[in-house]
Amino acid sequence: MKAKKEEEIFADYASRKNLKHSGRRDAILKIFLKSEKHLTVDELFQLARKASPGIGYATIYRTLKHFCASGLCREFKCEDGFTRYEHLYGHEHHDHLICTQCGKFVEVVHPSIEKLQAQIAEREGFILTKHKLELYGVCKNCRKK
Amino acid sequence: MKAKKEEEIFADYASRKNLKHSGRRDAILKIFLKSEKHLTVDELFQLARKASPGIGYATIYRTLKHFCASGLCREFKCEDGFTRYEHLYGHEHHDHLICTQCGKFVEVVHPSIEKLQAQIAEREGFILTKHKLELYGVCKNCRKK
DNA sequence: CTCATATTGAAAATGATTATCAATTTCAAA
DNA sequence: TTTGAAATTGATAATCATTTTCAATATGAG
DSSP states (O other), X not given: OHHHHHHHHHHHHHHHTTOOOOHHHHHHHHHHHHOOSOEEHXXXXXXXXXXXXXXXXXXXXXXXXXXXXXXXXXXXXXXXXXXXXXXXXXXXXXXXXEETTTXXXXXXXXXXXXXXXXXXXXXXXXXXXXXXXXXXXXXXXXXXX | OHHHHHHHHHHHHHHHTTOOOOHHHHHHHHHHHHOOSOEEHHHHHHHHHHHSTTOOHHXXXXXXXXXXXXXXXXXXXXXXXXXXXXXXXXXXXXXEEEETTTOOEXXXXXXXXXXXXXXXXXXXXXEEEEEEEEEEEEOHHHHHO
């Protein structure tokens, strides 16, 4: 029951933060959890508007901040200028392979790269806190077209 | 004569693009070439203002666009939200190791990582066009403090 | 039920960047 | 040297994504 677990994570956060109950927020959470894509703010807004007509843009932003703070998701500033939000729960650390034609996101994991990064950092006397690796290219599907 | 060479690169571009001569631009170029740092727009603006009082912010932006188009430099959108400009000429492809305390930039090259990236992309059926690898951490100096 | 506090949408504010515009400068050709 | 088309410039307005403000409303503990 992954979805259940994610809802619990947010419920815990909400009670920790003394958030009050809100239908809007529930709707946004449901939509976010249902989508496995890396949604942009606007995509989420469009979907939320269907479920909760009259919802404002600011509410999406505010709610996403909460989701991030709760550990449910993470902001991902993409090269195309749009910020996307990706699920964190149940997703081990990964990097991204992104198709510049269709926008497909592939989450990739490669322990050897992580190891090499640590080596580089050590060689230069750094202690690594985080890294960002994005591979941009064209996927098989888009090449056929 | 690296500096000479860089000036030539820009001169070629300028003549190709029918740019007219400009004292402002010369000053900005000189400042940019003299600095080996990854300057932000504002840092460059502050420096340029000393050399050319009265210079406007827009001129910095416009000139940097030209520098990029000429192949002299490259925009680097940093995690801290500031766009920096780095020298391209004489700098082979590299990734960045960045100190989150003092902002120190180290250019790192690691062929094995490049190879692994190509492997990952191939495994997923992608043809790589570019990549972005940034390592964030704390440098030796900052750890001492 | 009550009241402090969280939530909301609309609209204003922000901050980085770009576009506009009228004034000025450059430079090739006359 | 003069001329005039085209480039350059600074100031300012416009964008665009995101944040903040604010007054109105909703929530929920006591």
